[in-house]
Amino acid sequence: MKNNHDTGHRGLFRTVALISAVFAMVMCVLIVVNYIQVKRTDPLNTPVMKALVERLQGNPGDDQLRQQIRELDLLARKAFFTTQWQVRMGGYLLFFSLLIAVICLKYLEMREKPVPEAPQGEKTDFWNDRNINRSWVAYTGIGIVVLALVLGTLTHLELGKRLEPAGLLMGGNNATFNAGNANNAGNADNADSGKRRVAVAVVTEGYPSAQEINANFASFRGPGGDGIALKQNTPTSWDGKGMKNILWKTEVPLPGFNSPIIWNDRVFLTGASETTREVYCFDLNSGKIIWKFPVDKIQGTPAKAPVVNKETGQCAPTMTTDGRRVYAIFANGDLIALDMDGKKVWAKNLGLPANHYGHSSSLVMYHDLLIIQYDQRGAGCVMALSGKTGEVAWKTSRNVRISWASPILVNTGSRMELILVADPLVASYNPADGKELWKMECISGEVGPSVAYADGVVFSVNDYAKLAAVEIGDPPKLLWEDNEYLSDIPSPLATGKYLFLATSYGTVVCYDARKGTKYWVHEYDTPIYASPILANGKVYLLDKKGVMHIVKADQTYAVVGEPQLGEGSVCTPAFASGRIVIRGDKSLFCIGKP
Amino acid sequence: MKKIRVIFIFVVLLSLQFMNAYGVQRFPKPDFESGYLQPETLQPSARAGLLAIMDVSVLALALALVSWLVLKKRSRTGVFWTSVFSLAYFGFYRQGCVCSIGAIQNVTLALFDKSYVIPLAVLAFFILPLVFTLFFGRTFCAGVCPFGAMQDLVSFRPQKPDPRLNAVLGMMPYIYLGLAVLYAATGSDFIICRYDPFVGIFRFNASFGMLIFSGTLLVSGIFIARPYCRYLCPYGVLLNWASRFSWRHLTITPDKCIQCRLCEESCPYDAIDIPVVDLNPEGRSVTARKLILVSLLVPFFIVLGGWTGSRLHETLAGVNGKVRLAKILLEPERYRDQPEPFEVTAYKSSGKPLTVVYDEAAGVLRRFYTGGWLLGCFIGLVFGMILAGRLLTRYSTDYTPNKGACFSCARCVDYCPVEKNGTKEVKP
Amino acid sequence: MEETAGDPKLNRREFIVRSIRVTAFLGLGGLAVLVAEKSGSGETVWQLDPSKCIQCGRCATNCVLAHSAVRCTHVYAMCGYCDLCGGYFKPGTKTLNTAAENQLCPTNAIKRKFVEDPFFEYTIDEPLCIGCGKCVKGCGAFGNGSLQLQVRQNICVHCNQCSIARSCPAEAFSRVPAKKPYLLKQITLEGPKSGG
Structure with missing residues (x-):
């Protein structure tokens, strides 16, 4: 009796399991079909719909057509949501039918648990199986290596x-x-x-990696000299008078218009009078002068300092460093390399430059080459000296007039280019050997501002000349030009989208970098001499009175802050992580949260 | 007022057609005169953190329970019902995240990325099963892991797999583990989560491809018991290692084996070492020679594997977003006729210099180069060890669970007629 | 079993196994301490930074959920309540009404309600929103950017690795503390409209 009952019981479960399994299978097929259908159609962009909308655009007054579109749209949406609902419901049904099947089968398995029984016949051949397995492990290994090598070779792109x-x-x-x-x-x-x-x-050998360079601020206008500081969390508010967010303030012994540079926790700059020239090293954390080095006893130094313009001074060029040595140049042609602890490595005099305002082109490093733009009257040239020894690696003469601009070093995506500007041209050189890559005549006059670069476009500007956007290449292409606002001291600043131009009469303009249309113009009352720097999506514009106008690098003019230094300044600020170092007229300031 | 506003918007609309300015207050907030109250922006919060503590407690309790059931109670039924509970809780209620298998990647990322903060719950999910395994064998697999439970449920007709299949697929978990660690360490991706076959079922929501994958696994799981656990699971590799050195492991018989052979076919996972009494027909000295050869070759396997891995490093690095972006930016001509890839659009709006992108990508590539070497060395070593393992034999007369491969599911226990003090009655 | 005790070979084996076990145990402990040192008890959740978002539309398609957990969120405090809303209307719309052909939203998830002349309130019907970001793009380009995409934490299933994060071209996704799970842009900058 019991047995009979049990059999019926089992039969029921078996039938249920079978039915739900078959049902699940059907659901599965339906879902797949539905999925493919849904995947294929975009309900709101059917050709019929598009055609109707097009007709409506040609005939906006047709209310009947409009009604038709609305109905069709509604239908399409309904159909879409119905299929969605179907897929979801199908999924649930599939799952629950499978669940029922599994429960039934499990129940049967437990009920029908066979009486354990010793397997009949021979035991499996352990040794044979093991040998086969071993060989196949070996084959697998070979297979993996071959597969990996083929795949690697096929996809290797160098x-x-x-x-x-x-x-x-x-x-x-x-x-x-x-x-x-x-x-x-x-x-x-x-x-x-x-x-x-x-x-x-060995930190005196070789040259820094890109990461190191980008992490520091080793030359005028930052890494590469293009005005872009790759720093996050840059300060936006401080007050120099109230010493709010001023980490330290140290008086600089000798005056100078060169800008500070930063390497790790050290700040370097130079100062000079008519008789003395000095290199200073400050501690970024405390502001203490770690060392200073009087630059004298260099062979060939002219006895008397050159006559220079008051606004240029005896030490306008900004220093540079490769983290092994620091390099400084002065208006009289004195060039010196000091190690990081302030000991002289080498020094030489490049010859008094024929420059009626005073030499002011800053230095820049490429690998271990110190690059000097030495455009003087009648004998312009650009040269590269070995940072370690001071020997000339290459020298290229330039048929240009005197320039007060500085070289910038850019990466075009395929190569490095050294871009210089001087009346009458913008020219690019291979920084490795000094070979000229391309040039473009687009500037004139006594060129002060260096060029800006972003996304393959170079921007040059000079007062009484024009602002030109030149797409680099051989030959280069003039994209656009403008002469409404021109700068004679601050260099322009380019991001991929925008070009920011500050002028010494206090006007700041934002252009579309590709088209040359102006997004905004803002006039400040104070002149701006410092070059603008882009940091953390903001443009830092320091005016002559020491007010830092921080505006968003955006197509609408939006002020982020206008903190005051409490001292005038004409130097370009240097950026470290969370800090800004500014050289005021008398003192060096370090801004940052204590 | 209205007119002006509309006109102004049209002007902006026309002039900024393709600009993407974000969060600019072009229009000031209106001063409402009608007493309109501005609604709040709703920000519903995530699942309460307290529940993470519950998850860890449930994990620890389930582990303890299964270990007790396996080792003391010796109850297959108990293990089965615990696994059903785990499937319901960790699977369908907690929707499979975070799981111990995926936690491998979080731990790796925490080791390599200083900025990543690993939640303690995730760390517990990684550590606890390993600790329990060192003590009691893979009881985690038996009744706590929802993946295992799911596959265990459907293993209706388990077949003993072909030794060839076993050899080929047996290497996969190691490769998967190596790749998962490599990708997690380089901060590229969590591939274990990406190719998680069952999480879609837990959520009733998955991509079509993944559903096909999980369906295939489950269907094949009817005949090959626990295919994911045996031939893919990267955490299983770690548990396998730990279990080999476990303090107490499940035994088939509570007392002395009586060689009744009843358990021989009870294990769906092919994890019972059958007695090996007769000597290797190929002869002792041949085996010894082969063993010496393989051990001498292990360094070669490692170097070959490493070199192969290093050749593959660019392929592997293709998954990394930074490398992908650099690749696209390096080859603008390839995308000339297509609409601009989103990556390029995003890059342009980020204002990041090109050099930084290239630099980062080069950095990632270098890490992949090192990683490729290490991955290859690891696989080479594993290969050598497996091969050597196939040459070493432990002769024994008893049926014993293979401590590494055994999932401690306690099926064999049910079959053993031996009781602690004598023979138990086999229930009809 | 009795033989085992006396078998030196097995004893040695047992000793090795035990040492490895202890080593593994210590190793695990060490790893735990190493990792736990900088671990936080706080959970993290995934969120996207609207300031990096470029509204590519992948949020709508790449979530593990068929109906993405990323939805449009309206920051009312930033909204200009414009009549011609760049997030609501398709570009080139001539009649400013709620007709289907005028709506930018493919799922009719934005509700437009008259407040007072000339202001309209826009509300997101969250269950309808699919997170495609079309309205976000429109609002960002022509308006104040008050419509922003966000991972709605009540819908998100909190995957260990967010599958949208993996495919986000702007790398806008990151893990954020669960206590502060939204990255809405709230601050608005008011500057003079530029000339030019």
Whole structure:
């Protein structure tokens, strides 16, 4: 009796399991079909709909058509949501039917648990199985290696090699510029380990990596000299008089119009009078002068300081550093390399430049080459000196008039270019060997502002000349020009989208970088001499009275803050993480949250 | 007023057609005269943090319960019902996240990325099952892991897999683990979560492809018990290692094995080591020679694997977003005729210099180069060890669970007629 | 079993196993301490930063949920209550009414309500919103940017790795503390409209 009952019981469960399994299968097929249908159609963009809308646009008064579109739209939406609902319901039904099937089968499994029974016949052949398994493990290993190699070879794009030189001043492996460091010779794949060894073990050798350069502020207008500080959380409010958010303030012994540069926790700048020239190293954290170095006893230094313009001074060029040494140049042609502790490495005099206002082109580093723009009357040139020894690596003469602008070093995505500006042209050189890459005649006069660069476009400007946007290339292409607002001292600043131009009469203009249309113009009452710097999406414009106008780098003019230094300034600020270093007329300020 | 506003908007509309200015107060907030009250912006909060404590407690309790059921109570039924509970709780209620398998990646990321803060609950999910396994074997797999529970439910007709299939698929978990760690360490992706086959079922929501994958796994799971656990699960690799050295492990028999062979086919996972008494027909010295050869070759396997991995590093790095972006930016000509990729649009609006992008990508690539070497070395080592393992034999006369592979599901226990003090009656 | 005790080979084996077990245990402990040192008890959730978002539309399609957990959120405090709303109307719309052909939103999830002349209130019907970001783009381009995409934490299933984050072209997604799970842009800057 009991047995009979049990059998019926089991039969029921078996039937239920079977039915729900079949049902699940059907659901599965339906869902797949539905899914493919839904995937294929975009209910609101059917061709019929599009055609109707087009007709309506041609005939806006047709109310009947409008009604038709509305009805169709409603229908399409309804259909869409119905299919959605169907898929969802189908999913639930599938799941629950499977659940029922599993429950039934589990129940049967538990009820029908067979009486344990020793397996009949031979045991499985352990050794045979094991041998087969072992061989197949070996085959798998070979298979994996072959597959990986084929895949790797097929998809290998030499990306590493293409990216390394593409990075700005990449510490990449370029044997030519890395003589004396055998570790670095080798292919790009090995460059990694070699580089790290250089960076950690020997800091007087080699040159910094792109990361190091980007993390610091090693030259006039930041890494590469294009006015872009790659810093986050830059301060936006301070007060120099009330010493609010001023970390320290230190008087600079000798005057000078060069801007501070920052490497790790050290700040460097120079000061000079007619008789004395000095290099200073400040502690970024405390503001104390760590060392100062009087620049004298250099062979060939002219006995008397040159006559210079009051607004240029004896030390207008900003220093630069490669983290191994710092380099400074003065109006009389004195050039000096000091190590990070203020000991002289080498020094020379480049010859008194024929410059009636005073030499003011700042220095910039490419790898371990110190690049100097030395455009003087009748004998313009650009040259690169070995940072380690001061020997001339290359020198290219330039048929230009005197320039007071500074070189900038940019990465065009495929190569590094050194871009210089002087009456009458903007010219680009290969920083490795000094070969001219392209030039464009688009400027005139006594050029003060350096060029700006972003996304393949160079912007040059000079007072009584014009503002020109030049797409680089060989030949370069003039994109647009304008002469409504022109600058004679501050350099322009370009982001991919915008060009910001500050002028020495206090007007700031935001252009569309590609089209040259003006987004906004704002006039301040105070002149601006410092070059604007972009940091953290904001443009920092320091006026001559020491008010920092911080505006959003955006197409609408929006002030973020206008903090005051409490002292006049004509120097371009330098940025460190969370800090800004500004050279005022008398003192050096470090701004940041205590 | 209205007119002016409309006209002004039209002007803005025309002039800024393609601009994407964000969050600019172009229109001042109106001063309402009608007493209109501005609604609040609703910000519903996430699941309360307290529940994370509950998750960890449930995990610990379930682990303890299953361990007790397996080792003391020796109850398959108990383990089964605990696994059903775990499936319901960790699976359908908690929707599969966070799970111990995925936690591997969080721990790796925490080790390599200084800025990533790992929640303590996630750390507990990673550590607790491993600790329990060191003590009691893979009781986590038996009754706590929802993935295991799900597959265990459907393993109706388990077949003993072909030794060839076992060999090929047996390597997969190691590769999967290595890849998961590599991708997590480089901050590229959490591939275990990305290719998680069951989480879609728990959520009643998954991409079509993933549903196909999970369906395939479940259907094949009817015949090959627990396919994910045995041939994919990266956490299973760690548990396997830990379980080999477990303090107390499930035993088939509570007392002395009587060689009744009843348990021989009870294990759906092929995890019972059958007695090996007769010697290897190929002869002891041949095996020994092979073993010496393999051990000598292990360094070669490691180097070969590493080198192969390094050759693959660019392919592997393709998953990383930074590398992907740099690749697109390097080859603008490839996208000339297509609409601008979103990555490029986003890059342009970020205002990030190109050099930084290239630099970051080069950095990632270098990490992948090192990572490729390490991954390859790891796989080479595992390969060598597996091969050597196939040459070493423990001769024994008894049926014992293979401590590494055994999921402690206690099925075999049900079959054993031996009781602690003598023979138990086999229930009809 | 009795033989085991006396078998030196097995004893040695047991000793090795035990040492490895202890080592593994210590290793795990060490790992836990190392990682836990900087772990927080606070949970994190995924959120997207609207200031990085470019409204590519992947939020709508790449969520593990078929109906994405990313929805449009309206920050009323930033809204200009415009009659011609760049987030509500398709560009080029001539008649400012709620007709289907005028609406930018593909799911009719924005409700437009008259407040007082000339202001209109826009409300997101969250269950209808699919997070495609079309309105966000419109509002950002022509209006104040008060419509912003956000991961709605009550809908989000809090995956360990957000599948939208993985495919976001702007890298706008990040893990944020669960205590402050929204990254709405609230601050508004009022500057003079530029000439030019």
